[in-house]
Amino acid sequence: MAARSASFIALTGIPEIAAGEDLSAHLERALGRASLAPQAHDVLIVAQKIVSKAEGRRVRLADVEPSARALELARITHKDPRLIEVILSESERVVRAAPQVLIVRHRLGFVMANAGVDRSNVALDQAGEVLLLPRDPDAAASALREALAARLGVRFGVIVSDSFGRPWRRGVVNVALGVAGLPALIDRRGEADRHGRRLEVTEVAFADAVAAAAALIMGEAAEGTPAVLARGLTWDAPERAGNALLRPVAEDLFL
Numbered sequence: 001m002a003a004r005s006a007s008f009i010a011l012t013g014i015p016e017i018a019a020g021e022d023l024s025a026h027l028e029r030a031l032g033r034a035s036l037a038p039q040a041h042d043v044l045i046v047a048q049k050i051v052s053k054a055e056g057r058r059v060r061l062a063d064v065e066p067s068a069r070a071l072e073l074a075r076i077t078h079k080d081p082r083l084i085e086v087i088l089s090e091s092e093r094v095v096r097a098a099p100q101v102l103i104v105r106h107r108l109g110f111v112m113a114n115a116g117v118d119r120s121n122v123a124l125d126q127a128g129e130v131l132l133l134p135r136d137p138d139a140a141a142s143a144l145r146e147a148l149a150a151r152l153g154v155r156f157g158v159i160v161s162d163s164f165g166r167p168w169r170r171g172v173v174n175v176a177l178g179v180a181g182l183p184a185l186i187d188r189r190g191e192a193d194r195h196g197r198r199l200e201v202t203e204v205a206f207a208d209a210v211a212a213a214a215a216l217i218m219g220e221a222a223e224g225t226p227a228v229l230a231r232g233l234t235w236d237a238p239e240r241a242g243n244a245l246l247r248p249v250a251e252d253l254f255l
Contacts (some may be wrong), residue, residue, distance in 0.1 A: 006232035008217045010036060010225045019056030026145035027227060031152070036229055043157035043233060044148070047226035048116070048133060048177055048197035051140050057132040059086050059117075077102050081116065086130055090115035090175050095255060105255065106133065109246040110177070111167055134160060137178025138241040145180040157182035159217075160242075161211040167254065174215030176207035181244035183207070186237040206235060207247055 013032035017023065027046070031038060038044070052058075066074070066081035071090055074081035076097045084102070088094075091104035095111060106115045116133040134140045137160045145158040160178035165171070176184055184207040192198060214228040249255055 002233045003232050006213075006230060008214055009036065009229045009231065011036075011227040012225060014050065014224075014226055017050045017053040017059070019053065021054050022147070023050060023054045023144060024151055027144075027148060029152045030227060031229070034229070035150070036227070038148070038152055038154050040154060040156055041231075041235075043159060043230040044144075045159045045161050045174075045183055045211055045218070045228045045230060046141075046144065047218060048137070048160055048162040049118070050226045051134045051137070051144075051178075052131050055134055055140070057134065058129045059132065060129050061086070073097050073102065080201055083114075085134070087115045088116050090117060090132055093255070103119060103251075108133070108137070109243065110164075111252070111255070116162060123155060133162070134178065137241055138180065139178070141178035141180035141242070155169055155181060159207055159214075160213050161214065163174060163215070174208075176205075176211045176212040176242050176245065179207045179240070179244075182210075182233075182239060183235055183237040184240045184242045185244040186235065188235060200221045207242060208235075208245065209240045239252065 004048045011034055013033055014026050014030050017152065027044065048208065049204050061080065061082040062083040064085050066085040069086040070081045073084045078099050079102065086172065087102060087104060090107055093105040095105060096103040102114055104115050105111050115128050119130055141158045141160045145155060149155040158180045159176045161174045162177050163172040166173060186206045187202060188202045188206040210230055214230060217228045218225050
């Protein structure tokens with residue numbers, strides 16, 4: 001499975017994305033500017049924000065009426081109660097609330113801060129708006145893969161990524177929300193290690209590893225690089241969507 005070498009190439013010049021825009025057209029042009037002709041084992045990593053913007057996943061806080069539960073959580077977290085209400089609308093469960101912290105189980109199964117509701121990298125004239133996660137990141141990755149295949153004549157992997165905090169460790173790291181055309185998770189249980197011992201629990205979060213590497217090129221602030229092409233990766237495992245990475249509630253000891 002391990003590649004001997006891999007490259008991660010920034011796709012630049014992608015403009016601010018508006019609702020209803022065809023992301024595949026912007027990405028095709030960005031690939032052309034980089035003189036890149038995609039190959040079958042390439043992986044395109046796309047930031048969640050431009051997918052959400054194309055889907056029109058914006059909410060104006062001025063239009064939000066906070067519920068009693070949102071007001072209660074706002075007192076605990078010291079966050080805007082309208083923001084809390086939007087977070088609750090995207091969540092199925094509140095896991096932890098503390099000053100400046102609200103951890104939830106998102107309606108799609110992600111355990112994350114603020115249900116992915118975010119103000120960063122939203123244009124200044126829309127500062128009263130927040131951005132939600134894509135409706136279905138796996139479906140978004142698959143649709144983008146097919147649209148690019150129609151334009152470029154080759155199918156390659158697509159990851160829709162976002163930055164997550166991690167239990168036990170400080171800082172954020174890019175992870176895969178949606179995956180198409182590659183294995184999100186590679187099951188290596190039953191294989192042998194170098195000493196012949198049988199692997200009992202090893203599953204590799206392959207798409208998360210690719211997304212994390214791409215973040216070194218994308219950046220986390222004002223870099224303006226929402227897409228990266230990875231080349232040179234190898235895998236010998238069946239394709240699996242991003243939802244394979246979600247731990248079932250029954251197996252989650254922290255919920």
